[in-house]
Amino acid sequence: MTETSTPQQQPRWSLLGRGSDGAVSVVDVRADGSRGEPVRLAAEALPPFVAERECGSTATRWVWSDAPSWYPQLLAAGVRVERCHDLRLSHTILRQSELVSDRAALLAAHEWNAAPGIDADTPSDESTLFELDAGGTGPPTVPHDPESASAEFERQLAAISSSSDPNRIRLLLAAESAGALVAVEMRSAGVPWDAAEHDRLLSEALGPRPVAGAKPARMVALADEVRAALGDPAASLDSPPKLLSALRRAGIDVASTSRWELMESEHPAIEPLLRYKKLSRLLTANGWAWIDEWVRDGRYRPVYVPGGVVTGRWASSGGGALQLPRALRPSLRADPGWMLVTADVAQLEPRVLAAMSGDRAMAAAGSGKDLYSGIVESGIVASRQEAKIAVLGAMYGATTGDSGRLVPRLRRSFPAAMRLVDRAAEIGEQGGVVSTWLGRSSPPPGPHWAELQALASLPSATPRDEARARRTARDFGRFTRNFVVQGTAAEWALAWLAELRLRLAAMPAVDGVPPAPASGPVFEHRPHLVFFLHDEVIVHTPVAQADAVAEAVQASAEAAGRLLFGAAPVDFPLDVRVAERAAKE
DNA sequence: AACAGTTGCGCG
DNA sequence: AAAGCGCGCAACTGTT
Numbered sequence: 288m289t290e291t292s293t294p295q296q297q298p299r300w301s302l303l304g305r306g307s308d309g310a311v312s313v314v315d316v317r318a319d320g321s322r323g324e325p326v327r328l329a330a331e332a333l334p335p336f337v338a339e340r341e342c343g344s345t346a347t348r349w350v351w352s353d354a355p356s357w358y359p360q361l362l363a364a365g366v367r368v369e370r371c372h373d374l375r376l377s378h379t380i381l382r383q384s385e386l387v388s389d390r391a392a393l394l395a396a397h398e399w400n401a402a403p404g405i406d407a408d409t410p411s412d413e414s415t416l417f418e419l420d421a422g423g424t425g426p427p428t429v430p431h432d433p434e435s436a437s438a439e440f441e442r443q444l445a446a447i448s449s450s451s452d453p454n455r456i457r458l459l460l461a462a463e464s465a466g467a468l469v470a471v472e473m474r475s476a477g478v479p480w481d482a483a484e485h486d487r488l489l490s491e492a493l494g495p496r497p498v499a500g501a502k503p504a505r506m507v508a509l510a511d512e513v514r515a516a517l518g519d520p521a522a523s524l525d526s527p528p529k530l531l532s533a534l535r536r537a538g539i540d541v542a543s544t545s546r547w548e549l550m551e552s553e554h555p556a557i558e559p560l561l562r563y564k565k566l567s568r569l570l571t572a573n574g575w576a577w578i579d580e581w582v583r584d585g586r587y588r589p590v591y592v593p594g595g596v597v598t599g600r601w602a603s604s605g606g607g608a609l610q611l612p613r614a615l616r617p618s619l620r621a622d623p624g625w626m627l628v629t630a631d632v633a634q635l636e637p638r639v640l641a642a643m644s645g646d647r648a649m650a651a652a653g654s655g656k657d658l659y660s661g662i663v664e665s666g667i668v669a670s671r672q673e674a675k676i677a678v679l680g681a682m683y684g685a686t687t688g689d690s691g692r693l694v695p696r697l698r699r700s701f702p703a704a705m706r707l708v709d710r711a712a713e714i715g716e717q718g719g720v721v722s723t724w725l726g727r728s729s730p731p732p733g734p735h736w737a738e739l740q741a742l743a744s745l746p747s748a749t750p751r752d753e754a755r756a757r758r759t760a761r762d763f764g765r766f767t768r769n770f771v772v773q774g775t776a777a778e779w780a781l782a783w784l785a786e787l788r789l790r791l792a793a794m795p796a797v798d799g800v801p802p803a804p805a806s807g808p809v810f811e812h813r814p815h816l817v818f819f820l821h822d823e824v825i826v827h828t829p830v831a832q833a834d835a836v837a838e839a840v841q842a843s844a845e846a847a848g849r850l851l852f853g854a855a856p857v858d859f860p861l862d863v864r865v866a867e868r869a870a871k872e
Numbered sequence: 873a874a875c876a877g878t879t880g881c882g883c884g
Numbered sequence: 885a886a887a888g889c890g891c892g893c894a895a896c897t898g899t900t
Contacts, residue, residue, distance in 0.1 A: 526896055527879055543885060545880060568881060571894055596890060600884085607892055610882040635884090683888035690887065769889040773884090821884045821890095 297345040298323065300372065302440060303357060304433025305330075312433040316350070320444075325433070334364035341368060348372055350440050352431045354467035356404030362475045365808035367792065373464040374439050375399060375429045376594050380459060381443055386450045386726040392442045399439055403592060404428045452726065458850070459725035462778060463594060465785035469816055470591035470601065472788075476806040477586025478608075478817050479627075479827055481620035481868075482578050488615060489574060493566055496575050503570060509563040516556035524563055572607060573615055581606040584805045585622070591819070598770055599727050599777040600821060609820055619818070619825065619869035624801040626833040628814075629870060630840045630863040631823035632780075634658040637678050637704075639776045642848070642857040643724045646703035650857045667700045668693060681705060682772050684712055684765035708768045715767025716760045723774035724851060732763050775851075779859070780822055782847035787824065790839040791815060800829040818869075825869055833865045 298315030305311050309330045315323035328336055340347050346369040351357045353375035361368065378399040381387055393399075405428065430436070450456050490496065494504030502510070514522050522533035527544045534541055539554045546564065549557050581587050587606065595602025603609045621627045632638075637658055641649035652661035659674040668674050673693055680690030681697050681704075698705045711721045715729070718736060722728040736759060742748060743756030791814045802811040806827065809815075814828035814836045828836045844859050864870050 528897075541885095543879085545885075548885060564880085568894090572882065572892095598890065600890065602891060604892080607882075607894095609884075610892060612882060680888065685888045688887040765889065773890060776884095823884085 358471040462781040480587040485618035512559040598774040635822040642852040644707040649701040712764035712768035716764035787843035
C-alpha cells in the first residue's frame with residue numbers, strides 16, 4: 288500500500304514533535320497511514336514552515352501534543368493554523384469513551400493523562416522561572432517529543448477505527464481540537480476591555496477607589512447601617528461564622544448567612560447587609576485589584592481550558608473569565624473602528640435534548656424563538672416561569688418543590704425526551720457510564736461509591752447505611768442525567784465555534800480600518816472570536832464587517848445543528864446583537 | 873507561615 | 885439550607 292501511494296498525494300496529517308534541544312521534527316502521515324521522511328527544523332523555522340503549508344490548497348491537520356504548547360508561538364509569529372489534532376484532549380476523550388472497545392493501550396499510556404501545557408504566550412516572571420528549571424515544580428504535562436507523540440497518535444488512530452462509530456468519534460475529536468485552537472486564539476487576541484469604564488462602574492457602586500487595604504466608602508456606610516440595626520457596634524460582616532452569631536444574638540433566626548436564607552427574614556439589618564455582601568463580592572472578585580492584575584493594553588487575557596469540565600464544557604483559569612458578572616459587561620468594549628457581535632442560543636440544553644431524543648413534540652414546542660413559551664402555548668403549564676422550572680427540573684433531576692411537581696407533566700407531553708434523561712439517571716444510579724451524542728463518556732463512580740453500595744447490601748447494614756447508599760446512588764444518577772444533556776450541548780457549542788472560526792478566517796481582511804494591534808498580528812485586521820461562555824460567543828470585528836459576522840454567526844449555528852443532528856427538526860435560534868459594547872442583556 | 877477545607881456567590 | 889446539574893475564585897477557618 289505504501290508503495291502505491293503517489294508522490295503527489297497530500298499528507299493528511301503532519302505530526303509535530305520537539306526534541307530536548309528545542310529542534311522540531313515534522314513527519315507527514317498520509318491517509319493510508321504511510322509516513323514521509325522526518326523533516327528537522329530549528330524552533331525559529333517552524334512558523335514559516337507552517338505558514339507555507341497553510342497556504343496550500345489542502346490544509347494539513349497538525350498533530351501535536353497539545354495546543355498551548357505549540358500554538359501561541361505560531362500566533363505570535365503571525366501564523367494561524369486551520370486544523371489540528373490535539374493528542375492530549377483526544378486521549379482524554381478516547382480513554383474514557385464507551386464507543387471505544389479496546390482502551391487498554393490508551394489507559395496504559397499514563398503520561399498522556401496530564402494537565403494542559405503551560406501557555407507560553409505571555410510569560411510572566413514566575414512561568415519564566417518554571418521554564419528554567421523545567422522538570423521540577425510545575426504540574427505534569429504531556430510529552431512533546433516526536434517518538435511519544437507518534438506512538439500516541441498510532442494508539443489513537445487504532446482506537447478510533449476500532450470504535451463502534453468512528454465517524455462520530457472523529458467529529459468529536461475534530462470539534463474538541465478546533466476548540467483548543469479557539470481557546471489559544473482567544474487568549475492571544477484578548478477580550479477588549481475598557482478599564483476606564485470598569486473603574487467608573489466600580490466607583491458608581493462602591494465609591495471612589497480607596498487607598499490600598501481600606502474599605503470603599505459605600506461599604507463602610509452600609510456596614511455601619513447593619514451594625515446599628517443589629518445594635519452591635521462590633522459585629523463582623525466578613526466572616527460567615529462571626530456574622531452568623533451576630534445575627535442570632537440580634538434575634539434573627541437563620542442557619543447560615545447565605546443570601547437566599549437572609550432574604551426570608553424581615554429584620555431591618557437584612558436589606559443593608561445584602562447590599563453590603565453584593566458590594567463586597569464585586570470588590571473582591573472584580574474590583575480594582577482585578578483590573579490591575581488582569582487588564583493590560585486594553586485586553587483581558589484569561590486562560591481558557593477546553594475540556595476542563597467532565598461534561599466537555601470549558602473551564603477557565605485566571606480572573607474568573609466564565610464568571611464575569613453581567614453588570615460589568617459594558618466594560619467589554621470594541622476598539623475604535625471596531626464592533627462587538629454578541630450571540631447566544633436560547634435554551635440550548637432543552638433543544639439539544641429534543642434533538643438527541645428525537646422528541647417531535649418538544650422540537651415543535653421549540654420551533655419558535657422561545658421554547659418555554661412554546662411549552663405554555665401547548666397548554667402543558669400555565670406560565671413561562673413554570674415551563675422553565677419544569678424543564679430545568681427535568682434535566683437536573685428535581686424531585687421535590689415546584690420543580691419536582693411540574694416534571695410529571697413534561698413526562699406526559701415529551702415522553703421521548705424524558706425517557707432519555709430518565710434512562711441516563713437510571714444507569715447512573717446503578718453505577719454505570721453514559722455517553723453524549725458524539726461519544727464522550729461519563730467517569731464511572733469512584734471506589735467510595737461502590738463501598739457504600741456494598742456496605743448497604745450486607746445483612747449487617749443499618750437503615751442509615753441504606754439511606755446513605757440510596758442518596759449517593761441518586762446523586763450520581765442526577766449527575767449522569769445531566770451529563771448527557773450538558774455534554775451534548777457542549778458538543779453543539781464546539782461545532783458552532785469551530786464553524787464560526789473557519790468562516791471568520793475566510794472573510795477578507797479589510798484595508799482602511801484602524802488596526803487592533805493589541806489583538807496580535809494574526810487578528811489585528813480581521814474579525815476574531817474574543818469570548819465564549821457555554822452557549823454564547825462574542826466576536827470583535829471591524830465595523831465594515833459587522834453585519835457579515837452576524838450572518839456568519841447565524842449560519843454557523845445552523846451548520847452545527849445539521850452537523851450533529853442531520854435533518855432533525857430542531858431549531859437553535861440565536862439572539863444576535865451588534866454594538867460597540869457587549870450588552871448587559 | 874503554609875496548607876487544605878469550607879462558605880458564599882458569580883456564571884451557564 | 886436549597887429544591888436541582890456543572891464550574892472558579894476569594895476570604896476565612898482550622899490545622900500542621
